[in-house]
Amino acid sequence: MAPQPSLFLSLPEGAPDRYVRCLNAGGRWAVHGSPSSPLLAWAPAEADAAQAAAGRASGSRGRAVVVVSRSHVEETEGRDFQFFTEALEAALVSPAPQSAARARRLRTEADKLEAFCVVVRAASAAADHDAFAEVSRAASKALRAKFGGGSITSAFAWLAGRTGQEALQSVLAGDVELAGSLSIQQVVEAADMAQNAEQLRTAG
Structure with missing residues (x-):
């Protein structure tokens, strides 16, 4: 039934x-x-x-x-x-209040989640080596400006790791909302791509 x-x-x-x-x-x-x-x-x-x-x-x-x-x-x-x-x-x-420290941490992690998903989506869509290199340069510049550093490799690893998965679960559980242009579906798909890529990398 x-x-x-x-x-x-x-x-x-x-x-x-x-x-x-x-x-x-x-x-x-x-x-x-x-x-x-x-x-x-x-x-x-x-x-x-x-x-x-x-x-x-x-x-x-x-x-x-x-x-x-x-x-x-x-x-x-x-x-x-x-x-x-x-x-x-x-x-x-209204939502139940969160402590200022928790709200800041959740906001920071959600912003990282979305920024790294943008990088993963762009890298995965690169048609050839030249396009990938251009994505890599743009990602490094953007992540350095926003978070003090980062790369395509670190974005994939972060999303596939424990911190990235916890950040994703915080969004799905409603603890924090996405603030950028990606939908929840796009973020979930990018996180899945990162996990699959990291599994292939470590298996190889």
């Missing part, structure tokens, strides 16, 4: 289904829930309540909030999602 779908609050971003961000119990927009911040859900029979909650969230946040339906494939109630109660009303209004 197919999993019973539930209703969630989301942003009208037009993202593919697997990367749709929904509101979690921490008041943030996340691709998936976690035990500490499960996604807020409503049963199909509570469609009116979900729409009303979307209206309250939209009014408080000053941005459009919509109701979406999705199935609980490999998701567990209480861990990945939680049915909405009045005790969770604050999540509709």
Whole structure:
């Protein structure tokens, strides 16, 4: 039997289904829930309540909030999602505060994540050696200006490593939002490319 779908609050971003961000119990927009911040859900029979909650969230946040339906494939109630109660009303209004130090760290790591994904995408799209060399020069210049140094090689290694994967999970969990031009799907795809390339490099 197919999993019973539930209703969630989301942003009208037009993202593919697997990367749709929904509101979690921490008041943030996340691709998936976690035990500490499960996604807020409503049963199909509570469609009116979900729409009303979307209206309250939209009014408080000053941005459009919509109701979406999705199935609980490999998701567990209480861990990945939680049915909405009045005790969770604050999540509709605004995100739970983070310490200044945590917010700075998450912002720095998310900016690195996106910058390195831009490099990986450009390097992977290079048609020949000359194009790759040009990407390498541009990447080194951009990464030096923004982070004090870096290269195509270090970008691939960082994304494939523990720090890069943790930064990606922070974005997917809604702890921090991307600030650049890449979509979550593009970032995930670039991180996957980096992991595959590093596996081939180490295997060789």
